[in-house]
Amino acid sequence: MELGIGIGWRPEIAAEVEALSGIDWVEAVAENLCADHLPDSLVRLRERGVTVVPHGVALGLGGADRPDPDRLAALAARAELLGAPLVTEHIAFVRAGGPLTASPRLEAGHLLPVPRTWDALDVLCENVRIAQDSLPVPLALENIAALITWPDEELTEGQFLAELVERTGVRLLIDVANLHTNHVNLGQDPAKALDELPVEAIAYVHVAGGVEKNGVWHDTHAHPVSEPVLDVLAELRSRVDPPGVLLERDDAFPPGAELAGELDAIRATLRKAAPSAGPGPDRGTAPAPDGTAGAEARTAAPAPVSAATRDRTAVAQTALLSALVAGTPAPEGFDHRRLRVQSRALAAKRADVVAKVAPELPEILGDGYRAAFLAYAGSRPMSGGYRRDALHFAEHVLITGGPADPAARRRLTYWWQDRSGSRPPRRATRLVRAARAVLVGK
Template identity: 75%
Template sequence: MNGNGNGTPGKGNGTPQLGMGIGWRPEIADAIEGLSGVDWVEAVAENICPGHLPDALVRLRKRGVTVVPHGVSLGLGGADRPDVQRLADLAARAEALGAPLVTEHIAFVRAGGALTASPVLEAGHLLPVPRTWDALRVLCENVRIAQDALPVPLAVENIAALISWPDEELSEGQFLAELVERTGVRLLIDVANLHTNHVNRGEDPVKALDELPVEAIAYVHVAGGLERDGVWHDTHAHPVTRPVLDILAELRARVSPPGVLLERDDDFPPAAELAGELTAIRETITAGPATAGGDRRPVGAGAYAPKTPAQGDARRDVPETPRPVETAGDGVRARIALEQVALLSSLVAGTPAPEGFDARRLGVQSRALAAKRAGVVAKIAPELPEILGAGYRAAFLAYAQIRPMRGGYRRDALDFAEHLLIGGRPEDAAARRRLTLWWEDRAAPRPPRRATRLVRAATRAVLVRK
């Protein structure tokens, strides 16, 4: 069955009934196994190897816990058509996990290449697409390509953004409604992202909920963040705030979502705190959509108070046969490609801000992207901050100002190490030798032979003792 049809049968519109879930991360795998009331988990698709599933995920599946792969690298909002290999990899992960659906984002993550005759730049982050009719045509065609390539239904997520495109023609709710109408795709609605866009872009989350087709929701994300200097950062590393729960209550006043999931990606708290956040989410969902009198019940003293009569659980049918999608011609794709590469280049390569963008806000986004790169590289290559010590972050941020990411985070780690070594750094000779050995182990065209590995291991042992 391809992704254009309905998924595993469930209540109402055929969407699988998932229940209460939590984002699965290796750092909290043990805590998740011990949590009660967890019906399903979501795993980052790119971190899963179909032939070697983590033991903790295997145990959860044996207990009957559903696992949904959540992709972050397709770039469905990009000007290019989805990469065939990335789609095949996502399909393989869905099949390996026995997933009832897969999810991705309404975003672009890279720009450049053949459409612009320029090098491909990687954002390392989810960036917003312009809400224009042309961008919608490109997105719809890309979604349909993905749906046809996947063995299970696809749901796509609204993203958080620090920046806005100039001259947008549709609101977020209108954009999502058109996308569903034209493709039949399901929606993954992140209420924390609605709050982020309220703070950063002045968008009304209640208006967005009123406009979007809530009957198409596959499930809901809830996450934490923090506000700094008037900018909301969707960190997934802080507790869920009251305003986010208020938006969740607003959504619940319109529809009973098939699933709700807590996301946490960093600064993981003790299991008891995770359980407390799940309880707060569960209470918000089970509080009910409306009182007997028909008005929405109060949702607390947060930013989003009840405003209109409740719609309860009324649903419209998601189109079984979506409207024919207008194909986006190569001319439209080329123009959007140029716009996206100009924006991304300003964010990661220091080129001037494209016309119509807020240069100050682009600076905030640029610094956030560089900080994220430094953090992710430190996670996937922990030897680098260990070798460089307290100087790691400053050195990486200086490198990021002049070297855009071009091949993913693992390549970025190697390029950073090479950049330092070419410049004769670190100044400490022993640290430089350690960094050289680390780079050679990973950058060589083929793995070193056993004798070479033994010599290097002995060398490292000597360096550590020094």
């Protein structure tokens, strides 16, 4: 399916998106949409013939566990509600622990890279097949940006993606900003990755901005698209004409005129990088628009992934995530400095998202919010999503005697009571929760 030029729809810029000219489609974060009705802005866009694609962030298909049936059902429901031609997700893990490791469940609150090993590939492919069987439309998966890399990897990113497509027939969502991020942070060549992956399997492309700090590129989605990212887009366009290209922006939203300017820069890059007339190199048969190409690879049911393979994956991912969010020792072979950078980035994102889902907290705590939250997050991993995290943080502040201002303390107490119970927890409850926190940290 030809999508054209699109932009990520976010509630904060809904009016600006509707006013943009030349927008063929939009992408909406699936988890931010209600299952039974759409925001008025998306309704108006659909009435104008604008395609809406749901983009999932919470499945964690690269994790050791099989996909959660409820999350799959929710993603399927949103695809049907939108009349979407496909749905997208990420090649990442977002949680670890639980029954496979007999340890507490940990949530990353972010997309973390899977090891490019044969074991991890086996697990990912089986999870992708489960997802494909549960969704009413084709699935496309996105490469992610990384601050860290796993030791002893057996495949390059391009090889890993090529094997994934060969085994499952899944489509690809290639984020050129993420390829640039991995070039700066991990020394991986975007051109080599594009040479190795099956570009004809691309469903569409993401373009986004970031910023470099102390030699590390942070994929913020809150800065203008940089020239190096557009250069990677040009590299991709020189190889294939992608069915769709989409601009992502998730924070620090600029005026509509600036968004229009970035879209114009993307269009100009695609025009300039288009190969001259004539047949290009033979890169195989492109998947059919309905996502059926590659089905031959799935005609014969593959052997189920062994429990031992999932267990090994679970133990490795839990050890890494625990080091990042619970302060446990770093697994062997990882760059300790990069792990600290990733850990700080996860805590900072957690603070930012909690401030968005519970804006009353930074309002009540004022300038002390961020420092208080980061201190809390350093020893208390997230285990149940951001809204619950906000409640746990408020409870922690109250238990530890803050805030110092009596009026702010009353406001925080009332806020907590309104959302979680009639009164702050009694001493026995506090002791149980403190003991649980110690166990999680071990």
